[in-house]
Amino acid sequence: MSAVWKHFKVSEKEAKTAVCRHCSAELSRGGASAKTYSTSSLIYHLKSRHPEHHAEYEKDTAAATATAAAKRKVAPSPRTPTPSVADFLEKAKKFANDSAKAKGITKRIMEFIALDDQPFSVVEDVGFRRLIDHIEPRYTIPSRRHFSDVCLPEMYNVVSTNVHELLATDIAALSFTTDIWSSDVSPTSMLSLTAQWIDTDFKLQKIVLHSQEFRGSHTAVAISEAFANMFDTWRIDRSKVHAVVSDNARNMAKAMEDSNLKGIRCMAHTIQLAVNEGLLSQRSIADVIAIGRKIVGHFKHSPLAYARLQSIQEQFGMPQKRFQQDVSTRWNSTYYMLESLFAQKRVLATYIADHDLPATFTAYQWVLIENVLSLLAPFEQITKEISSSDASVADVIPLLAALKRLLNKEAETDHGVKTTKSALLEAVSSRFSQADSEPLYCIATVLDPRYKDHYLDVGKKMRTREMIQAELDLGKPLGDGDGQVMHSAGDENSAESKRARTTDEPRTVSLSDMFDEILQENNPFARQRTSSTAQQLDGYLSEVPIPRSNNPLEFWRTNQGRFPDLAQMARRYLSAPCTSTDSERLFSAASHVIDEKRNRLSCEKAEKLLFIKKNLPLFLKK
Structure with a gap:
C-alpha cells in the first residue's frame, strides 16, 4: 500500500474520491474503476498544499523501498548514469570500412544479391538504403561497383574453394548434366555443367560447376573442347566420370562421342518427342488442341473476357483460375491446358451463352478431351517422377x-x-x-x-x-x-x-x-x-x-x-540421373539473373552469380 494513504482516506460517499486528513479537501482518484485509480493527484496535493507532510511521505516511501530491497537481498538499483557527450559521439561514429562489423554486413548484402536474384543497383535504391540506415546507422553502404567488382569475386572464390574441397572427398563416380541456353533479352549463350554423386553416407550430393559463356557456333568440336576445359578447371579425374546426361541434339551426342564420355539422352526430352508424334498422328486431337489454344489466347489477351469468366466462376462457387497456356517444347503443358479447360467446362458453357468465343468445343470434342487426358495421364506421371x-x-x-x-x-x-x-x-x-x-x-x-x-x-x-x-x-x-x-x-x-x-x-x-x-x-x-x-x-x-x-x-x-x-x-x-532437369533448372535461374533489369550483365559475372546462388546454400551455417 502506498505511503500516501497515511495522509488520505477514501470518501464514504464516493469510492473514486479521496479526502485529505489535513484539510478535508476532496480529490478525484483519477479513474472510473478500482483498476484505473491512481495516487498522482493526491501526491501533488500534498506537495503543493502540505509541504511538510509531503517530505514525510517521501521519507516513508524511501524507507519502504529499502525494506523491500533488503527482503529480496538485493541492493536498490542505482539510477542510470546520464550518457556523456563522448558516448553520444561514439555511438554516432560510422564504422570503418575494414571493421569486422562493416565487412559482415557487406557480406550479407552480397549474399542477398546472389541468392535472391537482385541487381547490383539495389544498393542504390532509396528504400533499401533507408532500411539499412534504420537497422544500422553507423554502416556506410559501398557502391554497386564495389559489390560487382570486389565482393562478387571474393565470394565466388570462397565458394569455389569449398566446392574443390567437396570434390576431393571419397567419390566413387561423378555423373553430370549439361545443356545450352540462349537468353531472350541479350545476345548471350551459356553452356552448363552440373555434377552429382553418392557420398560415403549414401546421400545424393549435387553441385553446379559451370554455366559459362558459349560463343560462336555450337558445334560438337566446340562443345567437346569446352568439356575438356571444364573438367581440367575442377581437376576431375576422367576415370571417375560415370555418365553425362544431355538433350537429344546431334551436336551434343557427337561431342560426347568425341570426348570419349558415356552420353545418356534425357528421358524427358525423348518422351517429349514421342508424345508429339502420337498427338499429331490423329487429326481430331490436333484440332482439339488448336481450338484450346484459341480459347486460352482469347482470355489471355482480353481483360474484359477474363473478368466475365471470373464472375461466372464465382456464381458456381469455383476458385478463380486462369487457363493454362501450352508451350510447344513442353508436351505436358498441352496436357495441363486441356485439363484446365475440361475443369471449367460448365463455366465455359455459361460464358458462351452470353458472349462470343473465337472457337468452341462440340459435345464429341469434350468427350475426346476427357479420353485424351486419361491417355496422357501416365505420361504426365512419368514426367513428374523422372523430373x-x-x-x-x-x-x-x-x-x-x-x-x-x-x-x-x-x-x-x-x-x-x-x-x-x-x-x-x-x-x-x-x-x-x-x-x-x-x-x-x-x-x-x-x-x-x-x-x-x-x-x-x-x-x-x-x-x-x-x-x-x-x-x-x-x-x-x-x-x-x-x-x-x-x-x-x-x-x-x-x-x-x-x-x-x-x-x-x-x-x-x-x-x-x-x-x-x-x-x-x-x-x-x-x-x-x-x-x-x-x-x-x-x-x-x-x-x-x-x-x-x-x-x-x-x-x-x-x-x-x-x-x-x-x-x-x-x-x-545410381549416381546418374535420367534427365538433364538440373541443367534446365539452372537456366531457369539464369533467366532471372540475366533479365530486363540486368540485360547488360557480363557472362562472367552472371556465371559467378549463378554459381554462388546454387552452391552457397550447401555451405551456409544453419
Whole structure:
C-alpha cells in the first residue's frame, strides 16, 4: 500500500474520491474503476498544499523501498548514469570500412544479391538504403561497383574453394548434366555443367560447376573442347566420370562421342518427342488442341473476357483460375491446358451463352478431351517422377515396361483415341528401343532394390548378372564405354503385347498396376553360389524388392554391411540421373539473373552469380 494513504482516506460517499486528513479537501482518484485509480493527484496535493507532510511521505516511501530491497537481498538499483557527450559521439561514429562489423554486413548484402536474384543497383535504391540506415546507422553502404567488382569475386572464390574441397572427398563416380541456353533479352549463350554423386553416407550430393559463356557456333568440336576445359578447371579425374546426361541434339551426342564420355539422352526430352508424334498422328486431337489454344489466347489477351469468366466462376462457387497456356517444347503443358479447360467446362458453357468465343468445343470434342487426358495421364506421371531431384537411370527400364504394358491394354476411355494410343506405343517403343539393352541402364536397374532384375527378360537377367559379377571380381566398371549391347533371348515387347491383347480389363488400369503385375510375374531364377561376391549378388536378388516409395539409397546405407561390394557398386551406378532437369533448372535461374533489369550483365559475372546462388546454400551455417 502506498505511503500516501497515511495522509488520505477514501470518501464514504464516493469510492473514486479521496479526502485529505489535513484539510478535508476532496480529490478525484483519477479513474472510473478500482483498476484505473491512481495516487498522482493526491501526491501533488500534498506537495503543493502540505509541504511538510509531503517530505514525510517521501521519507516513508524511501524507507519502504529499502525494506523491500533488503527482503529480496538485493541492493536498490542505482539510477542510470546520464550518457556523456563522448558516448553520444561514439555511438554516432560510422564504422570503418575494414571493421569486422562493416565487412559482415557487406557480406550479407552480397549474399542477398546472389541468392535472391537482385541487381547490383539495389544498393542504390532509396528504400533499401533507408532500411539499412534504420537497422544500422553507423554502416556506410559501398557502391554497386564495389559489390560487382570486389565482393562478387571474393565470394565466388570462397565458394569455389569449398566446392574443390567437396570434390576431393571419397567419390566413387561423378555423373553430370549439361545443356545450352540462349537468353531472350541479350545476345548471350551459356553452356552448363552440373555434377552429382553418392557420398560415403549414401546421400545424393549435387553441385553446379559451370554455366559459362558459349560463343560462336555450337558445334560438337566446340562443345567437346569446352568439356575438356571444364573438367581440367575442377581437376576431375576422367576415370571417375560415370555418365553425362544431355538433350537429344546431334551436336551434343557427337561431342560426347568425341570426348570419349558415356552420353545418356534425357528421358524427358525423348518422351517429349514421342508424345508429339502420337498427338499429331490423329487429326481430331490436333484440332482439339488448336481450338484450346484459341480459347486460352482469347482470355489471355482480353481483360474484359477474363473478368466475365471470373464472375461466372464465382456464381458456381469455383476458385478463380486462369487457363493454362501450352508451350510447344513442353508436351505436358498441352496436357495441363486441356485439363484446365475440361475443369471449367460448365463455366465455359455459361460464358458462351452470353458472349462470343473465337472457337468452341462440340459435345464429341469434350468427350475426346476427357479420353485424351486419361491417355496422357501416365505420361504426365512419368514426367513428374523422372523430373524429381532423386530420379536415376535405374527408373528408365521399369517405367518404360509399365508404360508399354499399360498402352497395350484396352480401356473404356479408348473411344476416339485408339489411333493415338497405338501411335504413342509405337513412338515409345521406337525411341527407347535400345534402353533395355544398354548395360548402364540394366545394371543400375538391378542395383536398385525397388526393381532388381524383375523388369528384365531371362536373357538380359543373365547377361546383366555376368556384367555385375565381372565388375565385382575385377573391381572396375564394365560396359560404360565398351560399346557392348545386350541382345534379348526373346522378343519381350511381342510377348507383352500378346499377353496384353488377350486380357480384357473391366476397369481403367493405372501405371502403378503395371509395376505390381510385372513384379508378380518375374520371380528370381535359381542361382549357383560360388564366390563371396556371387553370394552377395545371390542373396541380394533373392530378397523381395522394397516398395517403390522407399529410398534406394537408404536401403544401401542400411545394408552395406551385408552387401559391401554391391553397395559400393550402387554408389556408382545410381549416381546418374535420367534427365538433364538440373541443367534446365539452372537456366531457369539464369533467366532471372540475366533479365530486363540486368540485360547488360557480363557472362562472367552472371556465371559467378549463378554459381554462388546454387552452391552457397550447401555451405551456409544453419
